[in-house]
Amino acid sequence: MxxxxxxxxxxxxxxxxxxxxxxxxxxxxxxQAQVDVNHREEALLTSAALSGLHExxxxxxxxxxxxxxxxxxxxxxxxxxxxxxxLLLRLLSGEYTVLLPEVLELAAKAKQxxxxxxxxxxxxxxxxxxELREAILPILGARGRWLAAQxxxxxxxxxxxxxxxxxxxxxxxxxxxxxxRRLRRISPARAREVLSSTWKxxxxxxxxxxxxxxxxxxxxxxxxxxxxxxDDKRKEVRRTASALxxxxxxxxxxxxxxxxxxxxxxxxxxxxxxxxRLKKGRPAVIEVTLPAGCDKAMQRDGVEPKPPQGLGxxxxxxxxxxxxxxLELWTNDWRISPADLLAASLQSEWKKELFEAWTxxxxxxxxxDWADVLFGAALDGKxxxxxxxxxxAMFRTQRELRLSELLAANDAKTRDFHGTLIAHCPGExxxxxxRTVLAWLRRLSAEPSNDWQLRNQIKDFVPRLAPSILPEVxxxxxxxxxxxxxxxxxxxxxxxxxxxxxxxxxxxxxxxSNT
Amino acid sequence: xxxxxxxxxxxxxxxxILAASDMSWTAEQVIALAPDASAAKSGKDLSVPRKWKTLxxxxxxxxxxxxxxxxxxxxxxxxxxxxAFKCTCPSRKFPCKHGLGLLLIVxxxxxxxxxxxxxxxxxEWIARRSEKxxxxxxxxxxxxxxxxxxxxxxxxxxxxxxxxxxxxxxAGLDELGxxxxxxxxxxxxxxxxxxxxxxxxxxxxxVDAQAPGLARRVRALDGISTTGERWPTRLLREASLxxxxxEGWLRITSLPPATQADxxxxxxxxxxxxxxxxxxxxxxxxLVVGQCVEEDERLKVQRSWLFGAASRxxxxxxxxxxxxxQPLDITLAPGTVxxxxxxxxxxxxxxRALVKQRQRSPTTTAVGLPHETIATAxxxxxxxxxxxxxxxxxxxxxxxxxxxxxxxGWIVRDAAGCCLPLRISDADAWKLVALAGGCPMALAGxxxxxxxxxLSVWAxxxxxxx
Numbered sequence: 001m002x003x004x005x006x007x008x009x010x011x012x013x014x015x016x017x018x019x020x021x022x023x024x025x026x027x028x029x030x031x032q033a034q035v036d037v038n039h040r041e042e043a044l045l046t047s048a049a050l051s052g053l054h055e056x057x058x059x060x061x062x063x064x065x066x067x068x069x070x071x072x073x074x075x076x077x078x079x080x081x082x083x084x085x086x087l088l089l090r091l092l093s094g095e096y097t098v099l100l101p102e103v104l105e106l107a108a109k110a111k112q113x114x115x116x117x118x119x120x121x122x123x124x125x126x127x128x129x130x131e132l133r134e135a136i137l138p139i140l141g142a143r144g145r146w147l148a149a150q151x152x153x154x155x156x157x158x159x160x161x162x163x164x165x166x167x168x169x170x171x172x173x174x175x176x177x178x179x180x181r182r183l184r185r186i187s188p189a190r191a192r193e194v195l196s197s198t199w200k201x202x203x204x205x206x207x208x209x210x211x212x213x214x215x216x217x218x219x220x221x222x223x224x225x226x227x228x229x230x231d232d233k234r235k236e237v238r239r240t241a242s243a244l245x246x247x248x249x250x251x252x253x254x255x256x257x258x259x260x261x262x263x264x265x266x267x268x269x270x271x272x273x274x275x276x277r278l279k280k281g282r283p284a285v286i287e288v289t290l291p292a293g294c295d296k297a298m299q300r301d302g303v304e305p306k307p308p309q310g311l312g313x314x315x316x317x318x319x320x321x322x323x324x325x326x327l328e329l330w331t332n333d334w335r336i337s338p339a340d341l342l343a344a345s346l347q348s349e350w351k352k353e354l355f356e357a358w359t360x361x362x363x364x365x366x367x368x369d370w371a372d373v374l375f376g377a378a379l380d381g382k383x384x385x386x387x388x389x390x391x392x393a394m395f396r397t398q399r400e401l402r403l404s405e406l407l408a409a410n411d412a413k414t415r416d417f418h419g420t421l422i423a424h425c426p427g428e429x430x431x432x433x434x435r436t437v438l439a440w441l442r443r444l445s446a447e448p449s450n451d452w453q454l455r456n457q458i459k460d461f462v463p464r465l466a467p468s469i470l471p472e473v474x475x476x477x478x479x480x481x482x483x484x485x486x487x488x489x490x491x492x493x494x495x496x497x498x499x500x501x502x503x504x505x506x507x508x509x510x511x512x513s514n515t
Numbered sequence: 516x517x518x519x520x521x522x523x524x525x526x527x528x529x530x531x532i533l534a535a536s537d538m539s540w541t542a543e544q545v546i547a548l549a550p551d552a553s554a555a556k557s558g559k560d561l562s563v564p565r566k567w568k569t570l571x572x573x574x575x576x577x578x579x580x581x582x583x584x585x586x587x588x589x590x591x592x593x594x595x596x597x598x599a600f601k602c603t604c605p606s607r608k609f610p611c612k613h614g615l616g617l618l619l620i621v622x623x624x625x626x627x628x629x630x631x632x633x634x635x636x637x638x639e640w641i642a643r644r645s646e647k648x649x650x651x652x653x654x655x656x657x658x659x660x661x662x663x664x665x666x667x668x669x670x671x672x673x674x675x676x677x678x679x680x681x682x683x684x685x686a687g688l689d690e691l692g693x694x695x696x697x698x699x700x701x702x703x704x705x706x707x708x709x710x711x712x713x714x715x716x717x718x719x720x721x722v723d724a725q726a727p728g729l730a731r732r733v734r735a736l737d738g739i740s741t742t743g744e745r746w747p748t749r750l751l752r753e754a755s756l757x758x759x760x761x762e763g764w765l766r767i768t769s770l771p772p773a774t775q776a777d778x779x780x781x782x783x784x785x786x787x788x789x790x791x792x793x794x795x796x797x798x799x800x801x802l803v804v805g806q807c808v809e810e811d812e813r814l815k816v817q818r819s820w821l822f823g824a825a826s827r828x829x830x831x832x833x834x835x836x837x838x839x840x841q842p843l844d845i846t847l848a849p850g851t852v853x854x855x856x857x858x859x860x861x862x863x864x865x866x867r868a869l870v871k872q873r874q875r876s877p878t879t880t881a882v883g884l885p886h887e888t889i890a891t892a893x894x895x896x897x898x899x900x901x902x903x904x905x906x907x908x909x910x911x912x913x914x915x916x917x918x919x920x921x922x923x924g925w926i927v928r929d930a931a932g933c934c935l936p937l938r939i940s941d942a943d944a945w946k947l948v949a950l951a952g953g954c955p956m957a958l959a960g961x962x963x964x965x966x967x968x969x970l971s972v973w974a975x976x977x978x979x980x981x
Contacts, residue, residue, distance in 0.1 A: 003748065010751045013702025041696035046762065047756035053904050056752075056964055057897045061889045064934035066925060068917050071953035083623050086542045090559065116952065117979055120945035147949050150920075496560060503563055 001032065006044060014040040017406060019047065028054050072146040077472045079141075080112040084507035087500070089116060092121040096500050098463050100125070104135040106508045113141030123147065123154040130156075133178060168194055177213065184216040192225055201343050201425065208236035211244075218244050223251050230300050242302030246324045251302050257324035260298065264289050264318060267334040267344060284340065285347035286354065290314035291321065315353045322357035327367050338373045355381070363389035372398055379406075379414060388424035399425060400433040407440045419454035427464025434466040441494075445487035446478035455490035462497040467505055473498040544848040545618045545981060547806065550608045554615065561616025564627035571630025572621060578630075578637040579617045591617050592637045594644060598846045601640050609842040665788075671792020679727050684782060688761045691717065691733070697756055703747045706740045713737075728783030731811060732757060749965075756905055765806035773863040774903075780907045786860045788869060796856035796871045799823035801830065804884065804912055804959040805970030806849045806980070813837060819847040820910045820959065820970070821857070821868070822885055829885070829910045830857050830868035846873075849971055850978035864902035884957050884973070885912035889933035896962055908961040908968075911935075915955035918947040927958060927967065943981050950974040 001021050019040055022032040031050050037043045080088065084107070091100050107114070114122055123144065126133045137160040140148070148157035158171050159178030167179050184191035195210055202210065211229055214222055222244070229241035230253075245253035255378075266287040273281030291298075294305045294317050301324075307316030330341055345354040355377060362370035371393035378386045391399045403425055406414055414421075422437055429437065440479045441458065449455075465473070474495050478484055484491075542562075549555035561581070565572060568588050570579040578592035583604055591602040591613040600614035610618075618628055633641075694717045698706075706713075714737035721730035724726045732753065739750045763770060763778045770778070780786060801821040808817045815836040822829055834844035847853070854874040859865035887895070892911045892912055899909045916927040918937070925944040928934040937944065937960075950956065957973040962981075 003751070007748045007751050010699050010754075011703045011747050013700055013704070015700045015701065041699050042692075042758070044699050045695060045755045045758035048751050049759045049762075049904075052752045052755055053900065056904075057900050059893075061893045061933040061935060063932045064919075064921070064928045065932065066919065066921055068919055068928065069948065069953045082542065086623075095556070116949040116974070117946055119949040120942060122564065124942075143952055146953070147945070150948065326877060373880075497562065499560065 001051060003048065003055050006048045006051055007046055010043060010048070014044055022047070022272060025159055069146075069150060073142045075113065075142050077111050077113045077141055079115055080107055080110070080139075082115075084112070084504070085115040085118060087504050087507055088118050089121075092118060092125060096497050097403070098460055099501055099504060101132065101135060102463055102501065103504055104132065106505065107137040108135070110508050112508070113139050113264050114144065115375065116143050119144045119147050123151070126156060127153050130174070133174075134160075134181065137178070138303060153309065157238055165194060168198070173209070176206075177209055180210055180213045181216060184213050186242050188217045188219065189221060192222060196225060204234040204237070207232065208234055208240065211237055211240045214240075214244055215406070218247055220250070223248060227252060237302075239302060240326075243364075246302075249326055254324055254326065256297070257321055258326070258329060260291065260321050261325045261329075264291060264321070265330070267330075267336070267341075270344075283347055284336075284344040286341070286344045288318070288348055288350040288354070290350075291317045296464050315350065318350070319353055319357040319360065322354075323360040323364060325361065325372050327358065327361050327365060338370045342373055342377060353416065355383075359383075359390065363393050366393050368393060368398060369394050372402070375399075375402065384417065384420060387421055388426075391421075392423055392426050396430065400430055400436075404433060404436045407436060419451065419457065422461065423454075423457050425464075429464050429466055431466040431469055434464075434469045435472070437461065437465075438469070441491075442477055443484055446481035447483040447485060449486055455487060458490040459493040459497045462494060462501055465498070465501075467501075470502040470505075520530060532802075541850065541978070542619055542622050543978075544850055545615060545622050547848060547980060548610060548618070548845045549615055550610070551840055554608050554610075554612055557612035558615025558619060561612055562619030562623065563616075563623060564620055566616075567620075568777075569609065569630055569634075570617075570620065570628045571633065572625065572628035573631060573633055576633060576637060577617055577621050578627060578633060579613075579628075581613055581616075582876060583613075589613055590634075590636050592640060593618050593621070594641060595621075598848070599644060600845075610845065617898065625883070631909055638714070679784045683724050684726050685764065685769065687721050688724045688764050688782075690720055690724070691729065691757065692761050695754055695761075698754060699751075703740070703750060706750075709740070711737055714740075719736070726782045728781050729757065732781075736780045759904065771863070773861055776861040777903045777905060778863065779858075791858050791860050791869055792871055794858050796858040797826050797828070797830075798856045799854075801853050801855055802884075803849050803851050803853070804910070805926075806847065807961075807968075807970055808843065817843040818961075819844070819849075820961075821847070821853075822910075822959075823857075824852075828884065829866060829912075830859065831866045832868060832870065833908070848871075849980055862903060864899045864906065866906070883909055884914055884959065886914045887912055888931055889913065889916070889927075889929045889935055890931060892962070893933075896964070900964065908963050910959065911962045911967060912957070912959045914957050916958055917953075917955050918944060918951055920944070920948075927969075930955065935962070935967045936965070938963070938968040939981070943969070947972060947981065950977075950979060 001020070009019060010510055019037050021037055028050060032047050035043045035046050035050075074292060079085070084103075088103055088107075091097065091103055119140065122136055122140070126136045133156055137157065140157065145157055145160075145488070149156035152172070155172040156174030156178055158175035159167055159180075160175075160182060165179075165183075168176055171179065180191055180195060183194065186275060192214065195213075199207070211226075214226065226241045226245050229237055230245075232238050232241070242253060245251045246257075248254065251265045268285050268291075270284035271279075271282045273279055294303055294313070298317070298321075299305060303317055305313070305317075305318045307313045311319075327338070331338060334341070336344075341356075342358075345351050345358075348354060355374070358370065359374050359378070361367070362374055371390045372387070375390045377383075378390055391403075394402070403421055406421065418440070422440075477491060479488070546555050546559070549558055554679070566581060568580045568582060571577065572595075573952050574595070576592055576594050576620040578590070580588040580590050583589045587603075589602055589604040591600075591604075591611075593614060595602055597729075600610035600618075602611045602613045604611055604613055606612065714734060718730045718734040721727070721733060736750060736753060739746050739753060743749070760778060763774070764782070767775055767778060803822055804820050804822050805820045806817065808815055810816075817834040819832040819834070820829060821832060832844065832847055835841075836843045853870070855870050856872045858871045859868045865889075885892075892913060896909045896911075899906055913927065915927065916929050918927050919926060920926075923936070923941055925937040925941075925947075926934040927937060939947070947956075947958075947969065951974055954974075956975075958969055959971045960967045960969040962968075971978060971980050973979075
């Protein structure tokens with residue numbers, strides 16, 4: 001009996017299914033014929049042992065005629081050295097992930113590609129983190145692109161390998177998106193044309209993803225396309241279109257918003273009191289008229305009619321209109337500085353709304369002067385959610401100066417959120433500011449604390465430090481001080497990431513380390 | 516590639532396949548020595564020359580000093596010939612992070628090993644090690660003349676112990692026979708959904724009966740019955756092999772000695788190392804073609820597969836660790852070659868071996884993989900299973916195969932079109948594809964009769980663990 005038949009008996013059980021006496025003349029049958037079938041269980045197991053072994057020994061490997069992958073084309077770029085390769089593998093396996101963007105950049109700059117063993121995790125990293133895709137592409141090499149073509153999960157790579165616009169017609173959505181973004185960098189007009197050519201056939205999800213690519217090098221020529229997109233059925237598409245139009249200072253949308261805004265705000269200059277106090281002084285004030293309604297045209301331009309919780313609908317409309325109005329409009333119209341304007345707004349009944357609106361406008365319009373002024377107000381009002389946006393909108397020197405002053409003053413009013421501020425200060429930091437932050441951390445870690453959040457956050461500062469000061473990181477810490485017991489854990493992690501980052505940079509600079 | 520065509524890998528720094536004594540370690544090989552993941556990570560963190568106060572190397576050893584949390588710097592050295600570590604740090608891990616860090620620098624930045632003259636503490640240690648090796652080589656001859664009376668007594672006691680164990684095993688096997696009978700009488704169809712105690716109870720009984728090898732195989736049946744297609748086939752195969760052990764045990768004295776040894780091994784009798792070491796061994800250049808560690812209960816088992824350049828045969832070196840303080844054998848780094856005399860334990864298809872003596876002299880011999888096509892590997896497996904049906908895995912060293920994905924899973928295929936299904940995760944399989952780059956590559960792995968588990972590959976002149 002062959003093994004399959006015996007398995008059927010075993011499945012049902014010998015109680016129900018007796019074992020048939022073997023018939024046949026093969027040597028196996030003759031062996032099995034010697035088994036005493038009266039002891040059913042033993043007979044089954046013995047027959048199975050004979051037959052199982054017989055099959056195992058006699059089986060030949062299967063033949064495969066399926067397709068094999070083509071040979072991978074040769075590399076045009078050099079591989080990174082073994083040291084860099086092993087560091088990359090560690091990053092990909094989940095160590096020090098904050099440094100992933102940097103390793104991709106270092107390799108791309110050095111025109112080096114990843115070793116083959118790193119490619120699957122590198123490609124999967126891109127599948128999971130779309131924001132890293134474009135940074136991953138340059139270090140894939142021919143092997144990586146060849147590999148990606150074999151796994152649908154890595155299809156996004158397809159958009160980067162081909163100069164051929166056919167990918168736009170036949171590719172998978174992630175590949176098309178990458179293709180579009182790349183084309184947009186090379187030729188914005190052509191990218192827009194390509195997108196327009198298929199716009200009507202795209203799914204709503206794809207439309208909202210693709211239109212976001214117009215952000216790259218957005219310019220006046222894009223206006224007609226974006227303006228048309230304000231009538232799209234998909235809300236995300238409309239929002240992206242209005243946001244992009246908002247960045248074009250002379251767009252129709254900005255003009256319409258400006259026309260809506262002008263009648264709403266009125267600046268009333270202050271009056272100085274007389275010396276003898278016969279006449280009371282009066283500070284400047286901004287008078288606000290709330291919008292009367294939110295008509296179709298406003299909604300088309302991106303004004304959301306329903307307010308978030310805690311906000312009146314008219315106040316909400318006001319914020320959204322002002323957000324799109326170029327901030328220079330006010331300073332030019334009224335011939336006053338942002339600081340004076342902000343002071344005047346504080347006299348208004350709607351000061352909170354004005355702060356919110358101008359903060360959004362300053363961040364959206366990347367207006368450094370306004371951001372600087374508003375940052376002060378945000379500090380006073382402890383508007384934590386605005387720190388990051390405002391700091392990003394400032395010039396580097398400006399924000400580093402601001403924060404350095406704060407850290408130096410060590411004022412009890414702001415001390416508690418210095419960590420939050422540093423955490424929200426975008427990189428890359430100057431050498432001087434990096435040293436300032438290090439000095440502040442060293443000071444901080446001498447004192448007892450229970451700020452777990454900051455302790456866990458310190459390591460994330462490393463990628464922003466100026467690379468040249470990395471060797472200074474481990475020195476000068478108050479390891480004898482009372483506070484060290486608490487801070488040491490965070491500081492040790494900080495040192496480890498800094499060391500790793502230094503190693504990483506060295507591995508891409510120092511070619512001699514490769515043997 | 517035609518059957519029998521041999522693929523040779525030359526040993527040079529460039530090719531990445533390395534002779535241990537050539538000091539050309541790769542980072543991967545060093546990392547593989549780490550006792551656990553945290554030691555590996557710490558070791559990697561210390562593989563930065565500027566963290567060390569001194570670093571030096573000569574052909575046989577490498578040394579360095581590094582400031583730790585103690586007052587004096589730690590002194591770390593590595594014997595590169597016999598691969599041994601020594602460090603003055605208090606860590607109980609072996610090798611410690613300092614040893615690993617030091618060897619990583621040797622592997623990756625040998626230029627940083629600037630000192631050329633070993634300090635006294637290094638030379639002393641190396642000298643002590645050589646002394647010890649000489650002593651252990653001589654240890655075969657007993658020092659005092661044997662006392663016939665005491666020997667007789669000891670032998671009688673040993674016989675008694677052996678007889679008592681054999682009686683226990685016999686009783687345990689009888690019980691196993693009854694349990695197996697119940698299994699097939701009631702039918703496998705009743706098994707799905709059985710609690711794990713259904714399998715655990717007979718396994719525990721076998722442990723009590725001093726048959727730990729069988730206990731492990733019974734415990735493994737639980738896994739078979741709950742997963743995978745064709746599980747009844749696999750369950751019956753395994754059950755019939757257990758039944759075969761019992762049948763063999765009942766008439767063990769009538770069987771050839773080699774098969775007796777195989778049956779005793781399956782049951783879980785410990786192989787007699789001294790007896791094995793007394794035999795003449797096989798002197799050869801042994802390439803460590805693959806290694807893996809599996810955890811069974813709390814016991815870590817490391818399997819290292821060796822292949823002899825001249826003898827053209829495989830050997831399996833096992834190393835066990837029951838606790839973090841008991842290190843696994845670190846001297847058999849995958850991808851390295853050892854010039855050594857191996858002795859094989861008795862068996863109908865001898866595979867398990869011990870390193871009897873190891874040469875420290877540098878070797879630069881070329882060692883080829885077993886140059887097998889899938890067909891020749893399969894023939895080898897047939898020969899092995901014929902001799903010893905209880906073998907759980909057979910080493911395959913395939914010279915030129917391509918990995919590929921099929922609807923039912925991953926395979927490797929050779930030029931003749933023969934293929935083997937792989938036991939591999941998707942992530943690892945893609946790594947194989949990436950390394951092959953669409954060209955045939957050499958691959959070593961373990962064949963369990965149904966699937967091949969890849970352990971190492973040689974692709975584009977580089978050795979990598981899977």
